[in-house]
Amino acid sequence: MSRINTNVSSLISQRIYNNQNKSLSTSLERLSTGLRINGGGDDPAGLIASENLRSEKAAIGAAISNAERADQVVNVAEGGLQEINSLLTEVQSLVSQTANEAGLSAEEKEANQQQVDAILQTIDRISSTTTFQGTKLLNGKFDFQIESLDAKVQDYNINAAKIGDSALEVKAAITQSAQHAGVFLSLDTANLVLDDTPAEPFTIEIGGSLGARRFSFASGTAITDVAKQINNFKESLGVSADVSGTGISLKSTEYGSDQFVSVDVIDDAGQDGGVYTLDATNENEATGAGTDYDAVSSPIRDDGQDVGGTINGSKARGKGLVLDIKSDALDLNATLTAGGATAIGSIDLFKVSGGGAKFNLGPEIDANNQVRLGISDVSARKLGTTLDGTKKLSLSDLGGAGTLNLIDGDLGQAQDVVNSAIKDVSALRGRLGSFQKNVIGSTINSLGVALENVSAAESAIRDTDFASETAALTRSQILVQAASNVLAISKAQPQQALQLLG
Incomplete structure (x- = not known):
């Protein structure tokens, strides 16, 4: 049947030609951008999933950066503590030398005391000037703050704690007396x-x-x-x-x-x-x-017998008068008085109201991904604290005006204080090192694996499969050419009507 006004074959050829051109344009877009999904119309569900995965990738990438920054902060603090450790070793040597009274002149004792004074000043200077982007790290800024300290607590050290909107109450139950x-x-x-x-x-x-x-x-x-x-x-x-x-x-x-x-x-x-x-x-x-x-x-x-008991319901390790607990929520040790450690019963030790160096090491901002690291004050007045009866002594007492000076002070007690100070700094360095290795290092490794997996999932949904899309491009190119030729033929069909009029 031959018609002139309506060329149905041409219309069909145009539709197919347009569809093939659209497929060709889609393949060209995917190959040029490298993305299978370039707009919501390409795959609505895939777009939603891939955008969610992109958001997770951004959060994980930021968490990795946070962990690396935390590692840098700890490295700076460790550098200061390492130098303080060296200085304390020098003080230990000077105390031991001065104890050799018969072999030292008064002038040599004075010279040793001058060295100790200079070292104490240097320790205080390192404590107050070790900073990261202007934030002081070793002056007690990142130490935990407590309130309502019970009189039965002789000393305490808080390494880490998870604190909510209100102060964290720390309670002990003594189940075994120290003896x-x-x-x-x-x-x-x-x-x-x-x-x-x-x-x-x-x-x-x-x-x-x-x-x-x-x-x-x-x-x-x-x-x-x-x-x-x-x-x-x-x-x-x-x-x-x-x-x-x-x-x-x-x-x-x-x-x-x-x-x-x-x-x-x-x-x-x-x-x-x-x-x-x-x-x-x-x-x-x-x-x-x-x-x-x-x-x-x-x-x-x-x-003898160690004190035994629990802290906040969790079993604590006892050592002499010290109760020690290490958990995800709380890491601390409390040294009790003899009266507190030898009596069975409950003690409201203190409340942790704030403080600590707070790091967010996960992709989400919540308590599970946040850690607080306590970095205590390492100035001379805070290091090596020991009790002499009811009087508390510290490294600063080795100064020229202190009761433990090298000229006329108690050198045996001075050595005990220096030993205690070395233990304090070494313990803090060990704790920071453990945080770097077991918290930051493991976190970075875990986040790296998570980033790989999320990226792979997002790529599978959104990225172009070049092998498949290249084949589709070749097919579309051939079909467009075929449709173009067919369209040309369909346009020539009405010419056959002229033969009927001839």
Whole structure:
């Protein structure tokens, strides 16, 4: 059938030609942009999914940058602490040199004290000038702030804590009391009465966590003098002696399971009485069954006991008077007073109201992805704090005007303070190193894997498959050419009507 007014074949050819041109344009767009989805019309559901994945990629990338920045902050703090450690080692050497009194002149002591003063000033300067983009790192700015400190808390150290909108209450439940190691020497009379003939001294060997020593006492020696002689070696034994009635109580100088007191009777010399261990739950009471002096065939030993309990419901590790807890929500240790650690019961230790260096190490901004790292003040007045009775000493007391100066101060106590300061700085460096390795390092590795997987998922949805699209382009090009030729033929069909009119 031949018509002139309406060329149906041409219309069909135009439609197909336009469709093939559209397919060709789509392939060209995808190949030129590298994206399969260039607009919502290409794949509405795929567009939504890919945009969500792009958002996740951006958040993960930012989290990786945050973790790397946190690592840089810790590196700066570590640099300052490393130098402080070196300075403390130098102070330790100067204290030991000055203790050699007979071999040092007064001028040399003065020179050593001047060096210590200069070192203390340098430590304070490092503490106040170690900064990251103007933010001071070692002056206590990132230490945790507490309130409502209980009197039973002697000292504390907060390494990390998750704090919400309100202060974090820290409560302890003491389930096991801290105890000294100890034994009781029953002597029955105020003076030693030795019945051996010929007269031999009453000889015992006392051992403690720091060493052991043999003591000999003649008949008639007052038990107060026995205790004094033992106490003369308290620092080398780790054992102190106290008169209790007509006996002597020997106790370790410190609390805890690593403390012990042992007594071996070398020669009882006819002395009446015996050796008793102390009660496991009350160190002020002797156990009912003792051993007579003449029946002691091997050392009688008693061990100390660590405090035990929980902090905020989680089991805490006890060491002497110290309760220590490490969890995702809380990392701290609290040193209790003797009264607090030896009494079973509950203690409201303190409240953590704020502070800590806050880092967001995850793609989401929530408590699970945020960590707070406590960086304490490392100035001289804060390092090496120890108790001398009720007085708190620190590294600053080694200064020229301090009670532990090298000229006329207590050098033994000065060394204890320096040792404590070295432990403080070393512990802080170790904690920062652990944070770098186990928190930041692991986080960066984990986020890197997550970024790879999310990128792969987004690529599978949105990116162009060049092999497939190139084949589609070739097909579209051929079909466009074919449609163009067919359109030309369809336009020629009406010419056949002229032959009918010829």
